[in-house]
Amino acid sequence: MNADELARRCAETMWADDAASRELGMQLRDVAPGRATVAMTVRGDMTNGHGTAHGGFVFALADSAFAFACNSYNERSVAQACDIVFVTPVVDGDRLVAAAAERHRFGRNGIYDVQVTCEGRVVAEFRGRSRTVGGAIVDPD
Amino acid sequence: MNADELARRCAETMWADDAASRELGMQLRDVAPGRATVAMTVRGDMTNGHGTAHGGFVFALADSAFAFACNSYNERSVAQACDIVFVTPVVDGDRLVAAAAERHRFGRNGIYDVQVTCEGRVVAEFRGRSRTVGGAIVDPD
């Protein structure tokens, strides 16, 4: 199995278990070693009375893309810490895409940048720090 | 109306509009100038296959407490940027409490710390930065 196939197999296994991302209506679009793209449409129940999305849902989308990217090497990893800058508010019906890319891995640590966009406009910039916790996601053989 | 009453009135008005926090099953427990406490129970649809909560929902709880705290002065405020450190994973059925407290306000900016706990154990440490955007939440008269 090459690195791309391994990344996809890890993501499929995680996705099957990830009720939360599925319930939020996310779609895993693409995954590769150190990278992942996840999409989600803002729903009415993610917004306040003015139709603006609660920041928690924008964060959740970025966090899912981060999780698929940092687990793409078949080393089980968790989020240690994340930060997010909110650039543009989004509303009910907006289609969001979160693209996660690895910035650096060192020892058991990883740094991943996630950009959330809506039709090309930047919605949020997220940076996540991961840590491997031991164990594999799939049987590599 | 004194500062405490104003904080409560702002929170009630925001809460009535905040479908997202209500749909996530949050309860606004307490609000005062620069402070707010919000509770939420982790549900099955917030977890992955192992019953561990998706970080996005822990973030969303902290972010709601932050929003009520930074809007307690009746100056409409939004989140500019937030960071979160994940301390302990939580599972389906865990009762979470997020307590937000103002650290500093300067010009149009505010810094708020939110601690998320589960029966006294720290679950996450969140820091949010707000910015006033003009306008009031309630009519102060």
Next chain:
Amino acid sequence: MNADELARRCAETMWADDAASRELGMQLRDVAPGRATVAMTVRGDMTNGHGTAHGGFVFALADSAFAFACNSYNERSVAQACDIVFVTPVVDGDRLVAAAAERHRFGRNGIYDVQVTCEGRVVAEFRGRSRTVGGAIVDPD
């Protein structure tokens, strides 16, 4: 040796080795378990042409206070990650005080908040995350 004495002994040992903090003219004012206060006066060589201090020196002061606080338990610790919000610019001659206080420790990790002030005015808010790396600072016996 009680916890306060141990914290002081750790700080004295670190201070003797810390040429950088001494060269920057810092004074260690106070140390206790999980807490430390360090002072520094802004010098001309820390400023740009307008007399405003370079952010790196405000950061350095906060980082030193953080280091003394997170090493106060006689478990050798290093900074993993830090963030700083700049609140008020400072100028040549300003007397800065950085007060570090532990927010939470868990496993090998610690979170410390440092407030930098100048005559009571907040200059910067810093949050540092530490990790123990094994080994003691002083012989506890």
Next chain:
Amino acid sequence: MNADELARRCAETMWADDAASRELGMQLRDVAPGRATVAMTVRGDMTNGHGTAHGGFVFALADSAFAFACNSYNERSVAQACDIVFVTPVVDGDRLVAAAAERHRFGRNGIYDVQVTCEGRVVAEFRGRSRTVGGAIVDPD
């Protein structure tokens, strides 16, 4: 004057005023719209007794690269907030290079990523958030 020339002129003007960066022995290597590279060699007076650099000096180098990058459009800008992850310790004599690149600009805000390396090894990952404060750095005519 084209955008590259303007970026260089801004950097030269800032550099002439920036006693702090000069006193730390920094060299401005390169500047372009939204980008800057600054180098510095770790000196004995930047280290503790074990020869390891104080984090404040690594931060200061990254912060200078960030400042040149975010001021490259001739709109006077300041640092609002910065975060840094320390990857590898550095010692007396190490040659550090900080490369700043713009991630996103929106309204008066900018997000810049700075990677500090030593002979190709990553030393630190820094992210800075800037805000324009009005006024120009050079006369553009």
